[in-house]
Amino acid sequence: MLQCGRLGHALLFSAREWLGAEQLGHDFAKYILCETTPKKTQACDACRSCKLFQAGNHPDFKALNPADGKKNILIDQVRELLDFYSLKSHYGAGKIVLIFPADSMNRAASNALLKLLEEPPSGALLLLVAHRFAEIPMTVRSRCIRIPCERVEEASSIQWLSAQLPTADQDRVDHLFKQSNGAPLKALAMAKDPNLDQSAAILKSIVDLEQNRAHPLSEAKAFGDLPLEELLDNMISITTQLILAKFGCVNFYDRASPLSIEELSPFIDHLNSKRLYLFLDFLLHSKGLIASNARPREADMVASLWLGLSDAIRS
Ligand SMILES: [Zn+2]
CATH class of the missing domain: 3.40.50.300 (P-loop containing nucleotide triphosphate hydrolases)
Structure with missing residues (x-):
């Protein structure tokens, strides 16, 4: 030009x-x-x-x-x-x-x-x-x-990402790139903040659940390696932010979410805030339970978290 x-x-x-x-x-x-x-x-x-x-x-x-x-x-x-x-x-x-x-x-x-x-x-x-x-x-x-400029070329993006993360192996770089939905800067932000990486993965799975692209029990299995306390903390944080986003109080899109505004915005619109509050109560109650002597079997707990989540976000 x-x-x-x-x-x-x-x-x-x-x-x-x-x-x-x-x-x-x-x-x-x-x-x-x-x-x-x-x-x-x-x-x-x-x-x-x-x-x-x-x-x-x-x-x-x-x-x-x-x-x-x-x-x-x-x-x-x-x-x-x-x-x-x-x-x-x-x-x-x-x-x-x-x-x-x-x-x-x-x-x-x-x-x-x-x-x-x-x-x-x-x-x-x-x-x-x-x-x-x-x-x-x-x-x-x-x-x-x-x-x-909606697309970036995959091969050169992955090459760029590898250069920014000299200690990461190829599998890690590919994983980050995939999690970021093909956005190299987001992948880099995720690599530098493991929490972001994890909550981004959970958020992606939540949207998949809402759109019937995933089943709660298969998600429970997919996140099976994550310590229960960490999973709970992440879910509490995401649920709180979803509630705030529902009321327009936080810009959820600023986070390194693996989804674009176009994907997230209708998802947030569909959410029912009352159900989210109930789920948040359930999460806080569960957190109390695992800290107590009445700690339930871990696998049951993880399954009930994902089933509860799936219930909270589907309309
Ligand atoms: Zn010059």
């Missing part, structure tokens, strides 16, 4: 989470600003522009994200872009703003951005990166060139 001279003034990269879309946006901006000619397929990493970019000091680049502790990008932040664009490009390769997550702009911010999209200052390039393409207003979407 760049080589054909057909680069528009606004590009919208859409990708599900954990595929590295934000990084792609950064790399792309660095590449456009790179001063080495003729352009290669990547930024040179050696010129003045690349060095400034890497140091986070490039005067022709600005990253726009929600302010610390905030969920949304606000109108004042978008208005500040006008100031940024009002100055001439320092190095003559245009001025680039990367907006991430573009789907976190509230309505007022989107409207302010629309003005920029409709009357782009000369040399302005806007890069929007979004995980939830559908959340971006049609008026904004229609003024951007969309670049879908």
Whole structure:
């Protein structure tokens, strides 16, 4: 596109989470600003522009994200872009703003951005990166060139993951990649946090149960190696979060879940909060039981946990 001279003034990269879309946006901006000619397929990493970019000091680049502790990008932040664009490009390769997550702009911010999209200052390039393409207003979407990045190539992702995890053997790398549903950054996060790996596996199995793709007793068997206390703690944590997510109190999707928003969101909608509360009571009661002298037979307990769970999530 760049080589054909057909680069528009606004590009919208859409990708599900954990595929590295934000990084792609950064790399792309660095590449456009790179001063080495003729352009290669990547930024040179050696010129003045690349060095400034890497140091986070490039005067022709600005990253726009929600302010610390905030969920949304606000109108004042978008208005500040006008100031940024009002100055001439320092190095003559245009001025680039990367907006991430573009789907976190509230309505007022989107409207302010629309003005920029409709009357782009000369040399302005806007890069929007979004995980939830559908959340971006049609008026904004229609003024951007969309670049879908929904898939990553499996072989190169696994190769990349192996390089990040030099001590992991091939089976472990393959397992992580599969658990992450083919999202290499998520697989890496899971590898670094074993708890995440485990609760992600349990969550995946919960969704499989709800959609009748699994049977509670086969799941009980599949997680048979997990110590009972750990299984209980994980289930308590997941159930609590499902209840909170049901009420919109936590963003469940930020976790390294093996499922995409598209898969999780209808699942959470179908849940019945009363049943979840009852199941949580049951879990807490079970935790008390295993700590007491009346500790039941472990296999029975594990089976009853999975049967109870299956009952709690099916409508
Ligand atoms: Zn360069």
